[in-house]
Amino acid sequence: MSRQPSPTRDKRVINLASEVAETRDRRIPILLLRLKEILSTAVAGSKDGMRIRKEIWEYNLLQALVLVLKQDFTIVDGEWQIAASLAAILSQVCTGLDLPSAEVKKFEDEVLLEAVSNMFLVTRRIQARYAKIPDRAGHMKERNKLLACYRGVLESVVYLASGHTSVPKKVLECPWLLQLLITDDTDTVVAIMDLIPKILRVNRIVLRSLNQKLILSIMDELIYKLSVSNEVSVGASACKCVLRICESHRPLVETLCTRYKGLRPLLAKWEGAGFSRDLKELHLLLQAGNAQKAENERFFRAAITIQAVWKGFITRKKLVKPTKHSQNSNNNIASGHTSVPKKVLECPWLLQLLITDDTDTVVAIMDLIPKILRVNRIVLRSLNQKLILSIMDELIYKLSVSNEVSVGASACKCVLRICESHRPLVETLCTRYKGLRPLLAKWEGAGFSRDLKELHLLLQAGNAQKAENERFFRAAITIQAVWKGFITRKKLVKANKTFSKFQQQYRLKKRVLEDRKVQAKEAIELQRQLKLNRQRIMREFKEKQLHTVEILPAAMLERYMQRQQNKSAVLIQKSWRGHHARQSMQDREVFVKRYRAAITVQRAVRKWLKKLEDKRNKIKASLKPPGLTDERRVEIQRLINQNRELKPTVYTSREELEQGHKKAAEMLARYYKSARVNREKQHHREALIARLNVDSELVHLAPPLNSVTDKDVEMYSSSLLPVATKAKTNHIEQLRLLRQPWWKKLCDEYQDQEYVDDEQIIF
Structure with missing residues (x-):
């Protein structure tokens, strides 16, 4: 990686x-x-x-x-x-x-x-x-x-x-x-x-x-859990899981109906277990038999639900105005007489209205109770404890069971106002409704977090005294926050003044910078004027020079102008070549390094290959004599027999025989040792002779110079850079020698030298 x-x-x-x-x-x-x-x-x-x-x-x-x-x-x-x-x-x-x-x-x-x-x-x-x-x-x-x-x-x-x-x-x-x-x-x-x-x-x-077999394995295990297990949590999770799988992959609906035909009777044991909605949907899915029917029935139920919600909305809208009018009338009556709040809270119809399930009506009644308590804050002390607990029971029930945000917000606000009006109810709230705190978690982020947080703190305190202390503590925090805000605003005013001063300094600095820019522009303008003045002086000098030229005789004028043009051309060429050389120097240095590195690498590789070749072929097969034919073998055998008859062996002992064998082996080894060099020289001579023959043939067949074509030039040219470079060098040297006097050609240093493989680089 x-x-x-x-x-x-x-x-x-x-x-x-x-x-x-x-x-x-x-x-x-x-x-x-x-x-x-x-x-x-x-x-x-x-x-x-x-x-x-x-x-x-x-x-x-x-x-x-x-x-x-x-x-x-x-x-x-x-x-x-x-x-x-x-x-x-x-x-x-x-x-x-x-x-x-x-x-x-x-x-x-x-x-x-x-x-x-x-x-x-x-x-x-x-x-x-x-x-x-x-x-x-x-x-x-x-x-x-x-x-x-x-x-x-x-x-x-x-x-x-x-x-x-x-x-x-x-x-x-x-x-x-x-x-x-x-x-x-x-x-x-x-x-x-x-x-x-x-x-x-x-x-x-x-x-x-996914593989169909894997999906069916998961479905088999879920259906097994749903049909065998007696745990409600297992049944609810399995039912939900089966429904979600069928929703994600519709072809499984038919598999569910055909593969698990006896599932519908087994689902009867889960009725009333707490997940009747999912269970009813699974029943309808099994009853439909395929995905299309199930989808159509789902759309049909959705349409019925939408119609029911719409009708309820219209009905509630018609009932809102009378309810609000009745609520305003109750508020007006209670605000005029301090004894009315007790009668309102003791009225049995209040509890009846609070028990109903209609959202708007219940919210209106729960908004009425804090307003009644605001008129008479000590009215709860004179009420029956059983009545207060009944109201609290209904409010806590609405807070824990309902899913409407407006109901939850009104119930939370009502409980807080009742506890503020009658402090002993705080302990009753903590002891009578112990499981309330986990149920409040569902209202987080519902829009009434401030009241919800205050109710959490009230439940956490446990009694009225702790709740009062925590309330004072939060009040102290609020006071500190207000004080810190005051201090921060005071610092902000001071910072504004400082910032205005900073702006003044910044403007002054900017003005100085602008003055410097103006001075720089003036300096540039002065340089331009000086340059123009210099050009004017140069022009006047040229004019004076031309006037001087006019004085010269007509015969010398052309020679003088030619000399001036040559000097100018040399100066321009020198400047241009210097500029061009400086521009391309870096590329040339890289080229030289690469060229020399290539030469070094090639030399090392050739040496290494030569060593390998020497180790592998101590005596080359090409240096050994060629194989013999049958006729040549018979002739040599005849000569050997004839030689043995003419010169028989004269060895008398085994030592002399071994000494003769050793001498013959040494002679053969010397022959092979020198045969390699001799054969290489022979090959070199043959190659030189072949090259000379080819070169002589090319020279002999060369056309005259007046009829030479591009093809002939290409034939007599070499594509190798070292050869072309050496030929160019020799040509330049030969032209130089032709311009020398004859007596300078007598020295050996001007004679042609053999090609030496040196690193010569010509740009």
């Missing part, structure tokens, strides 16, 4: 990479947790965030994150919490990583695939550990920790899939997904079944590219 040059490098990433490279394997997960602090310093989509993620990729920290998830975290400090944190860091690094196009394919095909597989491996190990812990009161804390780690890793998988559209396919194709889905543990199975709709929400067409 090639690192791209970067002007700035994050030293934290570099230091962390060096520490990871030097530390032991068990310490690597703890070190990699520092990436969370580094990533938190920049937003994922910003330039700094992209730069940090790219440096993490370049220093192989991302690969280390992927590999470290494979190890067993039971031997690491922090155990599976560390694994969940590392999975979250891995998903953050991979999301928002901008790589070059050459490395994107490797990242998607290798790194992301391994990252998804290792994340599921971590979840599988956590699930195995979770299943071994007994479900008892003493072990619930450990089980909850493991379940939180398990869900955290799955959330990291979803986050990773949201950043890369190719990840959902890898998630659904991972074999660990089916393994996790097959287990019988309720909590882990519900988490996995909640993962599948989230993955399908990221890429709705991912099921089209």
